[in-house]
Amino acid sequence: MMKIIIIISVLLLNSCLAFAQNIAITLDGKDLAKVPLDEIKKMKPVNLEYFNKTTQRSELYVGVSTLSFIEKYYPEIQKLHEIEFLTDNNINPLISLSRFQQTDSILAYDRADGDKFVRFSKKEKILVPLSPLYLVWNLKGASKEVRLSNRSLYQIRTINLISKKIDLGIHQDAVEASVFLGYETYKRYCLSCHAIGKVGGSNSFDLIKHQTLQNKGAEYVKKYIFDPNLINPKTKMLPFPKIKDSQKLIEGIVDFLKFMENPEEYFQKNKSAKRETSYKALQEIIKEMN
Template sequence: MQRALLLLSFIPFLACQPSSKNTQEKPSVDSTQTLVSELDSTSIDLVEKKATLGKAETITVTNDPVFHKTKTFEAIPLGNVLKQIPAYAHLKPEETQVVFECEDGYNPSMPLTKVISSKAYLAIRDKDAAAGEDWTTLQKGPETKKIAPFYICYTDGRGNDPTYKWPYNLVKISLTSASKETAALFPKHDDSVVKGYGLFKTHCLTCHALNGVGGTLGPELNRPKSVTEYWKTGDLKAFIANPERYRDRVKMPNLGLKKKEIDEIVGYLSYMAKQ
């Protein structure tokens, strides 16, 4: 939406600029297409660009946290894929977030510095799949998960660190300003909930949005009304601790959070209810 507004406000500005003949001219089709291209230069559609993503290699992932075993994939170094995003060469890694956009609304993000300092790969095929298949079927409880078309994985043992994301069903990668995400979510007026903010960002933001920032797999948690305003606090904390006790076929997993961590997250959500 912001790109569209910027485009609409910028084109009339171009149109009213005088030419060398002191006449008003509308921007050419070529110049408009160039502007659209520039505004759209911070992401890559993986499905559309599949044929040109780069050369794949065979990799082995030990203790894959999605499949819970050692896996072998045909994969492309993620750094090579990111370099195909037009804006990549001009961004400062320490000021940039990588957003992984999945078909099902799961949209985790990571600092670009973490991504490029790890052995991250874009898996394009599961080499352990049955003959004639590109991917192994993943069963999680009663649900069958779709891994295709792409999956982010690591060969340097990142499975136990929740700050490293392993999104599957991936279709798009975008680059965004880290300060933009922080500005929308950081508790500016209460230092006591900063820890809760960090925990929420690590464990919850991938699936849930807050004030429009975050994933769409789960519900928005703050607008138009905060979840803390219509859930009893005790029930909300108990649900976060063990969702399956509250809802049949719930999509939210047990995050393995400690009681104090859950308290911190709910405290942050309560603070954000006023923001």
């Protein structure tokens, strides 16, 4: 009896999954289209070879070009600033449009070499299914740095196109390079879970509102970012990717948090910072937070 129930539930689960093969496209969080996977498969397929560092083997994927796919549903693609992928594994990065323009990528829905559409998850130490869509970068001939910083994602459910530049009042020419680097890094790796005011995801709390840096200290925060497991074995957060400049990027995040927690002090200490270009938008955000 038990067996039958299990089989039936597996069957049900499978058919539910089959029905759920829609990819939502939103623009600034508002619905733009819901695209069934079958429709994506009717578009011009592109094959892309990817060298898998874990298995040391080449893999051939088939999918649609990321940019042409987005352009089909949002022809004014040039107006976009960032693209946010909402995935089943809760890694929801914001990736700038320019990155897609610099490096080819596809949204893969299958393997073209007959292998299963799965990948090995280092974290769970198991094979995980990739469907419905998996972002694969074309890294042939790319420098090591580019290779390491282009993350592939699996189980993309929603593609959120962002037309409004996320403006936290941090402009490249107004703050120290490290603060700006930290801001860019934060947007890419943290904002999807740790929102700032009303911007970003809500998988965790607002680090700035909680004054995490001031309360816990820079060493704690750096260690947590580097590998949260070292501090909290039950963490839901992933370690920072092991890329060439990770230490510099983590330092940048800390400088950025320091700036955000107390911009007044920052501008007092850094006379060269142009507060008129950066301060107004920031004040607005801080007002919203309180």
